[in-house]
Amino acid sequence: MAQQLLASLATLTNDEGIDLAEQSEQLAELFTPLLINPTTAAVRASTQNWTDDQISKTVEQAQLFDGGWAGFEQFVSSYIRLVRDFDPFSDSSSFDLVVSTFNDLQVAFSSARGGCLIHTVALWARKVVSGAFQYDREHNLPQRATIEYPTSEYIATPLLRLFNTTRTERSDLEFNRKNIILHLACLLCRVYFHIRQPTLCANVFSNMSTAGISLHGYPKSQQVEYRFYLGKFYWLKSQLKNAYIHLDWSWRNCYTDSRNKRLILKHLVAVSLLLGIIPTRELLEQFSLDGVYGEMVKALKNGNHTRFYAALEQARDWFIDRDLYVLIKSRAFTLLNRGVLKTIYEWSVDQRNPAIPYATVAAGLDFATQHGGYAQQVMAPQMMEGKANLTPTQVEAILVALIDQGFIKGKLQATSQRLIHARTDVFPPISAVLGSRQSSLELKDDEKWMTRIG
Known part of the structure; x- marks a missing residue:
């Protein structure tokens, strides 16, 4: 089966007439993350007796891209070694191999020919981020005073390199590496918030504003996620109006049945309260947030300090976990x-x-x-x-x-x-x-590209 995989790759990579987007999709199908691709078990069985040198030589002999792309060959070799050594009963026990393969994918993607790996990068980036979060959760001991995120911190580096490769894309083709720049930006922000270093998102937001793209050209779900992180970022910087603009947009544009609707509202209500925008009780009840915010809303209306801060303290851990506690406590008085x-x-x-x-x-x-x-x-x-x-x-x-x-x-x-x-x-x-009426709220000049069409 490994030989069949290489034969399919040789046919696909040496077809000079194939469309780049089609080639990218087909390569992604061959490199789909483990446990999703049903052919990986057969590949694993056929490579159990192969040494690392045998894998490298066999890949080299396959003449992928006519043997002219060493970075791609390295990624393929790394992928086959991953399949050979992967533990199907435990993702986390083999995660170091996944990360190694991801690093080789990042190197291949950064080359001039890397556009054919766009779909593969999108799939693997999402897989690796979720895998890193799971790995760190499983290896954080309950008795530790602080939570550590070594794997999540590590994968931020290749992820940032992928992002930088997409933002410096100069191709005029409709299908190019910038097609996944928003996806990678969202994943980077997800990692930075997860490892408790949200200030690193500033670099992402700055580079996105100069990338020369139109946000409307990307999936709505990615637009919502990106502006959600932007809103959270402004909240932590105490820029409440900017936070409200992005969180409110994310809330209004999030799919109605999405569970992310409630996730966004948790943060939007906090910003709204400090801007004098009071949510209705019906809205809080609809999204099961009345138990957290209900008493605070009532207390804020009549200036009841005791009632407000008692409600805040009662849900102290909930607010701290979402980085909402400090600003609410300091600004509400x-x-x-x-x-x-x-x-x-x-x-x-x-x-x-x-x-x-x-x-x-x-x-x-x-x-x-x-x-x-x-x-x-x-x-x-x-x-x-x-x-x-x-x-x-x-x-x-x-x-x-x-x-x-x-x-x-x-x-x-x-x-x-x-x-x-x-x-x-x-x-x-x-x-x-506070200037928080809808009519007076507008994007900063360096963020108006988000509303640009075409």
């Missing part, structure tokens, strides 16, 4: 303060009070935190200097911050320690203050 002040303002209007004393603000903030007061739950201990209650100066600082950021319209009377609020539109919509 300003919006919660606004909610408290709005409640106080509405009460003040009912009482026909033209201004709000600092003491009333302090009492409202303490009430919003219920257990121990605002000073103990929100203010850093070093800021309180051992005091149990907010001082007028600290209340004034909170109000100044809200006014300066545009969350409240009004002015302060320091001598009488009062907030004099505006007569109308005292609390502009959060989305208006």
